Amino acid sequence: MQNPYRHFATFKHTNKQIMQYWKKLSSAEQDKRITKALEQNVNYSLGISLGVPASTLDDKVFYDKASFLKDAPLLRTYVHNPNHIGCHTLGESEPFFKGTQEIEREVIELLSVDMLCAQEESCDGYIAAGGTEANLQAIWVYRNYFQKEFKASAESIALLASEDTHYSIAKASNVFGIDFFPVKVAFDSRKILKEEVDKIVATAIEKGKKYFIIIANMATTMFGSVDDLSVYTDAMEKFAAPFKLHVDGAFGGFIYPVSDPGNSLSFANTQVSSITLDAHKMLQAPYGTGVFLIRKGLMQYVYTQEAQYVNGMDITLSGSRSGANAIAVWMILQTYGYYDWQEKIETLLKRTDWCCNALRERGVRYFRHPKMNIIAIRATDIEKTIAEKYFLVPDTHHDNPNWYKIVVMDHVGIEQLKSFIMDLK
Structure with missing residues (x-):
């Protein structure tokens, strides 16, 4: 039996200024990397992949010869339709999609180390459905x-x-x-x-x-x-x-480690064993794109031994999953790089600050964590018609709400916030 008290440890954190993996890449560099990955995946056109229960998207429905695909590596990936079943950070995986699996491994390492302060190669993980x-x-x-x-x-x-x-x-x-x-x-x-x-x-x-x-x-x-x-x-x-x-x-994972890099909710804290992120929120990846990260030595507890026909066996709840979603996360992270992403988060937080100051001036009560971009407004301090006009989300749809929330994202600029504030009585 393992020592149940081994988790108790002192939290230490050093704010790393040098990113190990989170670099900014040009569109051409990304295209080259993804093209190489797709070339390493199974090529169905050769006609020799007789046992693989998969293929490209049906070309009678999804035309794969469109000229714009040559300039759209993510769309090309969707057409190629890689299946990333399993967890590619440990053991073996299906060899048919090894090129794009490698990019998924890069995403897991980047997020674990550069975003969440893990030691190199100390975490497993995969791109989940959310x-x-x-x-x-x-x-x-x-x-x-x-x-x-x-x-x-x-x-x-x-x-x-x-x-x-x-x-x-x-x-x-x-x-x-x-x-x-x-x-x-x-x-x-x-x-x-x-x-x-x-x-x-x-x-x-x-x-x-x-x-x-x-x-x-x-x-x-x-x-x-x-x-x-x-x-x-x-x-x-x-x-x-x-x-x-x-x-x-799931919400704060792409914001809070940047806005408060000395926080204790990272892998620098030995009491933390795993972390969920959600790329289809702040990262603006396609819906159905979450991230699961966990310290090595734990993922093996959910091996599905019955999945003998899957190389490496399955170890995830979702089973088959789209490799294109991993490519989407990789592209977004490499397009920004750490410092452009930091600048984006700082911009959103400044807009949130502006809105909070305006609410305070009008005596509107709210809750807001100072390092986050969500503002929860007391329902009694705002007319329901205004909340509905601006699509504010209530804490309940079944009873009278106590709170309505604003989420300051890319599309929520000062002009939109100013219009909302002007409508408040």
Whole structure:
């Protein structure tokens, strides 16, 4: 049995100024790299890939001779239709798509090391179908980990997260048969209440829970609030409870590490075992593009031994998945490079600052984490017609909402925000 207390370690972080992998590449350089990758993938036109249950997109529907494809490497990738089943950062993978798999490995290493402060080659991961899948993947891994290493039953494992946590955690509770214990937060500050964590953990233990899977938020979906890990880890130490800690950065993962590089929700913190990112939000990748990152030595707990016909076997919830989504993430990251991405985030935060100042001048109450681009406005301080006019999202569609949120993204400029402010009474 492994030592259940080995997680407790001092967090250290050094803000790296030199990016190991996150470089800015021109369109021509990207095209050359992707073209080479596609050439290394299976070529169906040769007619010798008789056993591969795949092909290019149907050319009767998706015309693959269009002239514009030569200048559109992502669209060419979609036409080539690479299947990235499995996890390509460990073991073997299907050799038919080795070229584009290598680009996916580059994405995982770039995000782990340059964005989230991991040591080189210390993480596994894959491009998932979204943040929901990535969160479920983490809980699947840790359920199996506790079952194998501690002979735990599902009934003895608890999910622990704040009440502001994404609904995917409740979904995981249902899928994996693990009880979910949500923790109350303060209404105005959205901070997790330490006394509530202690109370919830004590209640869970009374109900027979011995092992904990903790979900910490790197920006909640509704509020952009960021969790303090110590309220969880202090409780685990107090009750001497073995745990695994997963960071849900589905919204904040491409913002918060840049806006607050000294934060504790990264792989520099040895208590963090895995992180979810969501490229189809702030990164503006195609929908269905999440990222799952996890320390090496853990992903193997979910090997699907029955997938013998898959080289390397499957190890992901989604199974077959589009390699084109990995290419899309790689292209966006290489188009910006770290410093242009940093400048973009700073611009969005300044727009958010402007809006918050304008709301404050009008006496409108709101919550906003200073390093995030979400503003949650008290529903009582804004007319419903205004909220609907500007497509503000409520915290509930079924009852009277308590909050409406604004998300300051690329398309939300000062002019749009000024129009909204002018409409407020």
